[in-house]
Amino acid sequence: MTDNTKQRVPISTLILYSVYLYAAWFIYHFFIIKYINNIPNELISGVVNDGICKNLIWTLPAFMLIGKYSGSVAFSPNKLIKFEKAHIKYLLLFPAFLLYILFGMLIHKTPIAISVTAKQLITVLFVGLTEEIVFRGWLLNATLPYAKPSSEGEELSPSQYIVIGINALMFLAIHFPRWLSEGIFVFNFASLGFISIIVLSAVFSLVFIKTKSLILPVTLHMFWDLIIFAVN
Secondary structure (H helix, E strand, O other): OOOOOOOOOOHHHHHHHHHHHHHHHHHHHHHHHHHHHOOOOHHHHHHHHHHHHHHHHHHHHHHHHHHHOOOOOOOOHHHOOOOOHHHHHHHHHHHHHHHHHHHHHHHOOOOOOOOOOHHHHHHHHHHHHHHHHHHHHHHHHHHHHHOOOOOOOOOOOHHHHHHHHHHHHHHHHOOHHHHHHHOOHHHHHHOOOHHHHHHHHHHHHHHHHHHOOOHHHHHHHHHHHHHHHHHO
């Protein structure tokens, strides 16, 4: 699945980036975001938060690292923006996501009231993009070469599943600063809401590995956020 013979991204680089990301996001949520949330215009607040600050903290450093280590990641940067005919079958995940949400609402007898605010649309547009570039385009892409390649006839090797699992736990952990600052950390674990984040991360990672592209993980992430906002 991946070429493990080429040079890998140094572990020290991955550790330093991860420490930077979690520390910066913690500081942002506990000391900075309150000022942005005080901006009277909700749309401007959303653009500053998700469109500017998150891109500066998350996406810009990830882009720079993807470029610097373009020969050491599993999938080269030019592949990350391609959509090929073979990827069409994964479009079935879009209706699958929608049916899953609607089924859950039916089970819990939740009334459907579709509504999306301008700020939520900004979140949909930017969050899926930034999070997938960082966690799939950079972190997963950089750690996959450390996994043992899958053997003939094997979808993924056990070590590749381990890398996906570690990536999912890291993706879960990046939500902690917001949950802690908003006082919903315990609730998200008590309600088992954290499980959906782990599962979604694994799905996005599998699609990324299968397609070697960010197009579907990004759009699937955006679609999930959109339907969650729309029905809640």
